[in-house]
Amino acid sequence: MNDKTSSLLDVATRDLDPDIDALVAGGVARGRARRRRRTAGTALVAAAVAGIAGLGVVASLSGADGTHAEDLSVATSPGSSASVVRTNTAPRDLAMRAAGVPELFASIFPGEVAIIPGKENPMDGFDPRSQPLGGGPTDRKGEPGPGVIADFTWNGYYVRAAVAPSDPAFGDTAGERCRGEASSDTGCEDVAGGGALVSSTMVNPPVDGTTTVRFVKYYTPDLWTVTLMVSNGATSRDHVLTPQPPFTLAELTAAATSDAWFD
Amino acid sequence: MRTEFEEFALARTPQLYRSAWLLCGERHQAEDLVQETLAKVFVRWNRRFGAPIDNPAAYAQTALVRTFLSARRRRSSTELAYADVPERAGPDPAAASDLRLALVAALAGLAPLDRTVLVLRYLEDLSVGEVAERLGLSEGAVRNRSMRALQRTRPLLDASYATARKDLP
Numbered sequence: 001m002n003d004k005t006s007s008l009l010d011v012a013t014r015d016l017d018p019d020i021d022a023l024v025a026g027g028v029a030r031g032r033a034r035r036r037r038r039t040a041g042t043a044l045v046a047a048a049v050a051g052i053a054g055l056g057v058v059a060s061l062s063g064a065d066g067t068h069a070e071d072l073s074v075a076t077s078p079g080s081s082a083s084v085v086r087t088n089t090a091p092r093d094l095a096m097r098a099a100g101v102p103e104l105f106a107s108i109f110p111g112e113v114a115i116i117p118g119k120e121n122p123m124d125g126f127d128p129r130s131q132p133l134g135g136g137p138t139d140r141k142g143e144p145g146p147g148v149i150a151d152f153t154w155n156g157y158y159v160r161a162a163v164a165p166s167d168p169a170f171g172d173t174a175g176e177r178c179r180g181e182a183s184s185d186t187g188c189e190d191v192a193g194g195g196a197l198v199s200s201t202m203v204n205p206p207v208d209g210t211t212t213v214r215f216v217k218y219y220t221p222d223l224w225t226v227t228l229m230v231s232n233g234a235t236s237r238d239h240v241l242t243p244q245p246p247f248t249l250a251e252l253t254a255a256a257t258s259d260a261w262f263d
Numbered sequence: 264m265r266t267e268f269e270e271f272a273l274a275r276t277p278q279l280y281r282s283a284w285l286l287c288g289e290r291h292q293a294e295d296l297v298q299e300t301l302a303k304v305f306v307r308w309n310r311r312f313g314a315p316i317d318n319p320a321a322y323a324q325t326a327l328v329r330t331f332l333s334a335r336r337r338r339s340s341t342e343l344a345y346a347d348v349p350e351r352a353g354p355d356p357a358a359a360s361d362l363r364l365a366l367v368a369a370l371a372g373l374a375p376l377d378r379t380v381l382v383l384r385y386l387e388d389l390s391v392g393e394v395a396e397r398l399g400l401s402e403g404a405v406r407n408r409s410m411r412a413l414q415r416t417r418p419l420l421d422a423s424y425a426t427a428r429k430d431l432p
Contacts, residue, residue, distance in 0.1 A: 004421075005413065009386040012366045013281035023280065023294060024272040027301020034306050090329075090399060095310065142399065263307060 091144035091222040092262035094163055098122035101150035101161050108255045109247065111155040116235070122150035126164050143168060144224050157246050158231040163261050166225045174219035191257065194221035199249045209238035214245045218256040226256040268308045271319055272301050279327055285382045286331045288367040300327040324387060325397045328379045335375040369419035377412040384409050
């Protein structure tokens with residue numbers, strides 16, 4: 001029966017005669033249009049980030065940690081152009097390998113990116129599920145595959161960017177996984193479209209250089225996490241360059257919730 | 264002068280179209296599906312970041328079936344295309360064959376995912392494991408769907424087979 005089925009499908013379709021040139025031309029035209037839309041989308045996020053930057057500077061001058069509520073209200077409102085509305089979909093593919101993370105970051109925040117000495121190997125295959133505190137490797141369908149993580153500098157400031165699967169040990173939705181992982185200090189905020197967000201600003205103790213580190217972790221509806229962490233120093237723990245990190249929580253949130261990380 | 268992508272697309276489109284025609288059962292939708300697939304591969308092929316596609320043919324085939332399944336999940340997929348693609352008006356040459364008509368009727372009775380499993384297994388000649396990987400299913404689910412699809416289509420396919428036997432190698 002199986003051979004018969006194969007033969008039938010083969011015979012029935014063998015002499016189909018589509019206009020191949022027209023199909024390819026149409027596919028290329030649609031592909032170019034898609035690429036233009038993607039480029040425009042990335043530029044929109046960058047523009048939104050730039051627009052928010054002015055507010056961020058004012059807020060950070062008035063007191064670093066007080067910016068939290070105002071920052072997040074911009075990026076997590078339902079109408080925000082940077083929010084991803086995605087429900088019940090298969091996990092997207094990543095738009096880059098780990099080595100491409102700094103360059104993608106620089107496409108959102110134009111600036112000079114460089115690998116940090118001693119951390120020359122951005123990691124592909126990053127999977128917190130396989131770490132000791134993770135939920136263990138999962139073969140459940142519908143879960144994202146391994147992700148990427150990279151440490152680098154942006155205009156001299158330390159940045160860590162990671163896109164990784166969220167941990168199925170905490171539940172089936174982005175919100176459950178966010179609340180499962182979040183500490184009581186940071187809490188977890190639902191984002192329009194089914195995602196969830198954790199963010200914080202932390203001042204390290206003197207032994208760790210008194211650096212200020214801003215951190216955003218976005219749990220996407222398709223069960224990825226996008227983590228962005230930026231310090232006001234050349235590393236996370238020393239060489240303070242300015243009183244505050246170069247990006248506000250709102251800017252990091254806009255970047256983390258953008259589609260730029262995914263195909 | 265053709266680009267590398269265009270060379271690839273010209274070489275792969277006939278096979279993609281065969282799968283698309285079996286999945287859609289209709290020429291215009293199959294053409295639309297192939298062009299959407301090529302558009303997705305084009306974007307991936309030309310992206311600035313990340314590694315090139317390891318296996319473009321497999322990537323394109325996976326994109327095709329996923330695009331088909333996504334479209335079928337949307338409400339609009341229940342609408343039939345009719346006059347939106349008028350550039351080749353006239354009778355559908357693909358429908359001229361009794362074998363094809365019988366095949367379309369048999370496949371139309373299947374769920375889109377079952378139909379996809381059947382096409383990948385028996386037209387693309389993929390293993391159960393490969394089909395499972397491309398569709399995000401377990402191997403058991405692929406076997407079950409494949410068996411169910413064959414059982415449901417067997418009467419029609421048997422009749423078609425008898426009719427088409429003279430054409431078979």
